[in-house]
Amino acid sequence: MRHDSRQPDQLRPIKVERRYTKATPGSILISAGDTVVLCTASLDNSVPPWKKNDEVPSGWVTAEYNMLPGSTSPRKQRRADGRSSEIQRLIGRSLRAVVDFAALGPRTITVDCDVLQADGGTRTLSITGGFLALLDTVLAIPETCELAEGEVFDPQKVFTNSVAAVSVGVVEGEPVLDLDYVEDSTAGVDMNVVMTGGGDFVEVQGTAEGLVFNRGMLDAQLELATLGIEQLTAIQRECIGGDWPL
Amino acid sequence: MRHDSRQPDQLRPIKVERRYTKATPGSILISAGDTVVLCTASLDNSVPPWKKNDEVPSGWVTAEYNMLPGSTSPRKQRRADGRSSEIQRLIGRSLRAVVDFAALGPRTITVDCDVLQADGGTRTLSITGGFLALLDTVLAIPETCELAEGEVFDPQKVFTNSVAAVSVGVVEGEPVLDLDYVEDSTAGVDMNVVMTGGGDFVEVQGTAEGLVFNRGMLDAQLELATLGIEQLTAIQRECIGGDWPL
C-alpha cells in the first residue's frame, strides 16, 4: 500500500481545464494530485533560421519549462539551470515526435509549461498537457492565421499520433506508477516514459538513484508505464472531445 | 461610455482566491477582468547580509514580478528586462511601506507575482494581491516557524496598515479608473497609484504617454484612484475575513 493509499498501478487523480487563459489559442491547466502545470502554446508565423531555406516549407515545435518560485518549498530561485534545460529539451523532442512539420507549414509553435505547484512528475505532466495545448493551437490555425497562397491546411494531417508521458519508479523494492514527491525522493529508480497513443515508445529515461536495477525490474516498470499511458491518452481524448483529430 | 461599458470610475470585476496552491503559506490568485496574477509569498528564516548586524533583529520583504510567456500575445520571451525590474522594485517598496521590520523579526519574505494573463494593470494588481499573500504568510508564522528564544510574535504588530494599488489614466481626454489593455494602449497619460487602507499615498507614478498633463488632470486622476483603492481595500478585507489584523 502506498503512502497515499494508491495501488502500485494507480495514477493520481488527473484534472484538465481546457482554454484556461485566452491570450494563446492553446491553454491547458492540468493537474495530477497536487502537481499543477499551466501549458500554453503560442504560434509564430515564422520559422527558425535553419528552416528558412527548406525546399518544402515546414514548421517547428519547441518547448520551454519553468517552475514558478512559489511552486515548491523552499522557494526556487528564478534562473535557468541545467535541470530545466534538460527537461525542456525532453518536452520538445517528445512533442516533435508526433508532428508532421510539412503538414504544419511554415509556422513555429512554442509550448510553455509553467509549473504552478510541484509535487513530483512535473516533466511528464508537462508533456501530457503540452500535447493538448499544442493540439488546440493547431486546430485554431485555420481561423487565426492567414494561409500561404495555395496552402491547404488540414489539422488532422499535422499529427501522426498523440503523445503522453508518465513516471514510474521503484519504491521500497516495488515498482509503482506516477510517483509523487514523497515517493520520488525515496525511490531507488526513477524512470520517465513517453509513449504515443498508439502504444509505441518515444522516450525511455531510467535513472538509478542509489539502486542499480536489473532487467526484470526494468521490464516491470515498462509494463506499469504502458498501463498509465493508456489511461492518460483516454483522458486527453475526452478533454478534446469531438475535435480529437486522430 | 468605455469600450467595455464601464463607468469612468468603475473597477473591473475583481476575484480573489485564497490558498490557491499549498507549497507556500500565502498563495493568492487574483484577477481584475482578464488580468490574472498568482501571488505567492515564501518565508526564509534568514535575513540579507546587510541586515545581519542589526542591533534589534529585524526582517525584510522583497518582491519579484514576472509575466509568463503565454500570458500575452505575441508571446513574451522569458528573460529579465528593464520593465520587469522596475515593476518588482515598485512592488517591493509598496509592500515594505506598511511593514514594521522589527515586529517581523529576523525573517525574509519573498512575494512572487507571476502574471498568468495580462490585460492591463498587472503591476497594480500584483501589489493588491501580493499584500494578501504577504499577510497570510505573516499570519502563518506562529505555526510554521520556530521562534527565537524569548521572542513574542504578534502578527497584528507587523503591519502598520494595508496597501493596495490601482491604475488611472486619461483616455480620449477623460480620466478613467483601472485601465485594461485596450485603454492602456491608447491612453495619453498612465498613472499608477499605491495607497494604504487608511487613505494615504505610498507611491504616485504618472507618465505622459504622448500627452503632457496639467494640474487639473492630475487632480482628477488622483480622485479616481482614491475611490478605487477604497473598494479594493474592502475586497482585501473581505477575502481575509476574521483574520484581518488591522
Next chain:
Amino acid sequence: MRHDSRQPDQLRPIKVERRYTKATPGSILISAGDTVVLCTASLDNSVPPWKKNDEVPSGWVTAEYNMLPGSTSPRKQRRADGRSSEIQRLIGRSLRAVVDFAALGPRTITVDCDVLQADGGTRTLSITGGFLALLDTVLAIPETCELAEGEVFDPQKVFTNSVAAVSVGVVEGEPVLDLDYVEDSTAGVDMNVVMTGGGDFVEVQGTAEGLVFNRGMLDAQLELATLGIEQLTAIQRECIGGDWPL
C-alpha cells in the same frame, strides 16, 4: 532653515558648461551643488528594427544612465543594476515626451548621462542636462548629416517643448526643493517631477520612504517642483542663447 542654509524653495547653484567635449555634437557638463553629470548625445543615421517599416520615416531617442565608480563613497561597482535601468528608462521617456519623431527623421539619438559626482538628484539633473545635449545634437544635424533626398530638416519642428526635472521631498516634516544627499537620506517622501517649459507634467514619481503622505503634502510638493522647473527652464534657455528653438 536647511542644513546648507537654503530656503525650502531654493535650488542648489546650477552650472552648465556647453560643448564640454568634442566627440559628440551635444556635450553638456551640468552641476547642481556637488552633483555633476556629463551628458553627451550621439547621433546614429539608422533607426531601431521596429521603426524600419514606418510609413513616414521617423526617428527615436534613447537614454543611458551610469554612475562612475568614484562618483560616490563607498565606491560603486561597475555593473548594470535595477536602479540604473529604472532611471535610464525615466530619462528616455522624459526626453521622448517633447520630441516629434517624424520631424526628427530616420535617425536615432542616444543621450548618455554619466554621473561624475553624486550628491543627490542625479536622475533629475540628467534630464535637465540631457535635454540640452539632445537639443545641441538636433541643432547640428543640418551640418553633420546628409539629408535624405527631398528631406527638409527644421530643428525648430523637432521639439514640441523643452523639458526639465527636479526633486522635491519632505524633510523633517517640511516640503523642500532639490534635495542633496544628506536631505535625501533622511527624507520621509521623495518625489521626482519632470515638466515641460510650458508648465505641464511629463512624469510625477512620488515615493513614501518611511512616511506615507496625504493629499496636502503631495500638493505642497508639486507647488515647489513647479517653481523649480521654471528656474531650470530659464537656465536652459540662457545656456543655449540665440539657438533656443522654442
Next chain:
Amino acid sequence: MRHDSRQPDQLRPIKVERRYTKATPGSILISAGDTVVLCTASLDNSVPPWKKNDEVPSGWVTAEYNMLPGSTSPRKQRRADGRSSEIQRLIGRSLRAVVDFAALGPRTITVDCDVLQADGGTRTLSITGGFLALLDTVLAIPETCELAEGEVFDPQKVFTNSVAAVSVGVVEGEPVLDLDYVEDSTAGVDMNVVMTGGGDFVEVQGTAEGLVFNRGMLDAQLELATLGIEQLTAIQRECIGGDWPL
C-alpha cells in the same frame, strides 16, 4: 553489413592511454574509432556547501563535458549549451552511482571530459573513460592527500562497482551497437545505456528520432548494449591491470 564493415553487435576499436597528462592524478585518453576524449580527474580537499554539515564526513563526484571547437566540422562555438549541460549531468549521475561517498571521505573529485574529436558516442565514451580517470584519482589519494586524523582510507571500499556506457540504435530498421556519426545521424532510434561491470543498469535513455519504437525493438537494443558493456568492462580492467580494485 554496416558502412564501416562492422557486425551489428561489434564495437569500434577502443584504445585507452593511461596517465596521458601529469597535472592530474587521473588522466585517460580514450578513443572509439575516430571519437577521442581526454578524461582528467582533479581532486579538491573540500566538499560542496550542502555537504559541510554531514554527520559522517562524505565526499562528492561531479563531471563536466565539453567539445573542443575543432573537434567537429563545422566548428562548434565555445559556449555552454543545453546539450552539454544535459550530458554532463548524465556523466556525473553515472559515476556517482558506483561511489560510496562515506568511504571517499570529505573530498570532491571533478571529472572533466573534453572531446578532442567527435565521431558519435562522445557521451558514452566519456563515462567509460571518466570512470578510469576517477579510479586513478582515488587510487592516488593515499599518496597525494593528507588524511584526516584517525581516517583509514581504503580505495577498494570507494567503489561499489565499475561503470561503463555504450550507445545503441536502430539504423535502417536494424538494431546496431556503438553508432558512429554517420549512423547516428540516420538512426531512427538513439539509445544510451550505462551499466555496471556487474551487469545492472544505471541509466537507460532511449529517444525516438523520427521513428517511434515498440517493445521488441527496445529489447533488442538492450541485448546489444549488454554485450557491448561486457567488452568495455574487460577493456577497463585490462587498462588498470593489477590496481583494479573490484
Next chain:
Amino acid sequence: MRHDSRQPDQLRPIKVERRYTKATPGSILISAGDTVVLCTASLDNSVPPWKKNDEVPSGWVTAEYNMLPGSTSPRKQRRADGRSSEIQRLIGRSLRAVVDFAALGPRTITVDCDVLQADGGTRTLSITGGFLALLDTVLAIPETCELAEGEVFDPQKVFTNSVAAVSVGVVEGEPVLDLDYVEDSTAGVDMNVVMTGGGDFVEVQGTAEGLVFNRGMLDAQLELATLGIEQLTAIQRECIGGDWPL
C-alpha cells in the same frame, strides 16, 4: 613635421587638475591634447580573499578602465570587452610595480580610469594620471583611516618609485612620441612603454600593425619613450608639489 605640427619627440600639451571631484581622496582629471581621463582612487579597508591569511598583513591595488560611450565617435556601447579587460590589467600591473604592499597595510585601493574623451593614448594617460590618484589616496590614509593597533603608517614607504607611461610608434616610417588618434590609426607599429621615474622599464608592449619592425626601429622608439617619460615624471612631480614623497 607631424599633422599637428609637433616634433617627433614632442608630447601633446598635458594638463592635470588635482582633486577634481570630492567623493574619493584621489581624483585627477588629466588630459593630453584632446584625450581626457578622469582617474579616481577609492580606498577599502579590506583585502581580497587570497590576501586574508598573509602573515604580514599587506594590501592590494587594482584598476578599472572604461571609455564613456560619448568619448568617441561613433558612440561606444557600454559593455566590457576584451580590449578594456586587457587595458585595465596593464594599468593594474603598472601601478602595483611601484607599491610596497606591506607598507600599504591591509587596504585595497581601486583606481578607476574613465575616459571622458578619446583621442589616442588613453591607456598610457590612465597610468600617468592613475598614479597621481593612487598617490593622493595613500597620502590621505593617515587622516581618513583608523590605523590598526600598533600600526605606523608612512606614505613615503608605500612607493618604491613613481610610474608613468607613454605611447610611441612608427608613422610614415618615422618613430614618433605620444600618438594621437589620427597618427595611431595610420601607424605601422604601436608601442606602449611604462617606466618608473627612476628610468627603469615596467612594461614594454610593442605591436606590429601592418608593418613588422626590426631591432633598430625598436631601439629608436625606446629612446623616444624614455624622453617622454622624463617629461611626464616632471609634470607629475609638479602637480603634487611639496607632498611628493619620493
Next chain:
Amino acid sequence: MRHDSRQPDQLRPIKVERRYTKATPGSILISAGDTVVLCTASLDNSVPPWKKNDEVPSGWVTAEYNMLPGSTSPRKQRRADGRSSEIQRLIGRSLRAVVDFAALGPRTITVDCDVLQADGGTRTLSITGGFLALLDTVLAIPETCELAEGEVFDPQKVFTNSVAAVSVGVVEGEPVLDLDYVEDSTAGVDMNVVMTGGGDFVEVQGTAEGLVFNRGMLDAQLELATLGIEQLTAIQRECIGGDWPL
C-alpha cells in the same frame, strides 16, 4: 645552471605532431617539455560583417585560447577570464601579421589553441603551433573549397612570412630562454616575443614582475629570443617539409 639542467639559451625539447585530428584541415599537437597545446584551424566560407562590403573581397583570421580544466593543478574553472581574452587577442594579432587577406579571399579561419597541459609558455607555444595549423588549412583550400568565379587561389601568396613565438625572462638575475612554470613563477621579468621567420619583430611584451628592468637587461632578453625563434622556425619548416610555401 637551470633547475632542469638547460643552458640559459636552450629551448625545451619541442615535439610537433601534424594532422593529429581529422575534423579540421589544420590540426597540430605541439609540446615544449611538459606544455602541450592542441591547435586546430577551422575554415568558414564567410567573413565578419565589417568585411562584407570590402571592395576587394578579403578574409580574416581569428584565434581562441583556452586551458582545459585538468591542464593544471589546482583545477582551472571553465570560464572566460581576462587572461584568456588577452592571450587570444595576442595570438590573433600575431597570426594576422603575416597574412595577406586579399590573397586569402573571402574566408575566415579560426585557430583554436586548447592547452592540454600547462607548464609555462602556453601563449607562445600556441602561436608557434597555431601558425602551422593555419598554414595547413590554407594549403587545403584548393581541395576543400569551391573557389569564387574567376578566383585564382595561390597558397604561397597568402603568407608574407612565417611567425613563431617564445618567452624569455630574468631568473635569479640572469636572462634565460623558454621558461617553464617553475622558472616563470620566480622570474623577476617576463617577456613574450613574437617574430617572423625573417627575423623581424611582430610583438614584444615585457612585464616587470617584482623587478623593474633596465635597458641592458631588455637587450639581453631580446638576443635570447632571437636565437630561440630561429630554432623554432627551423622546427616549423621541418614539420611542414616540402609543403612549406615561403
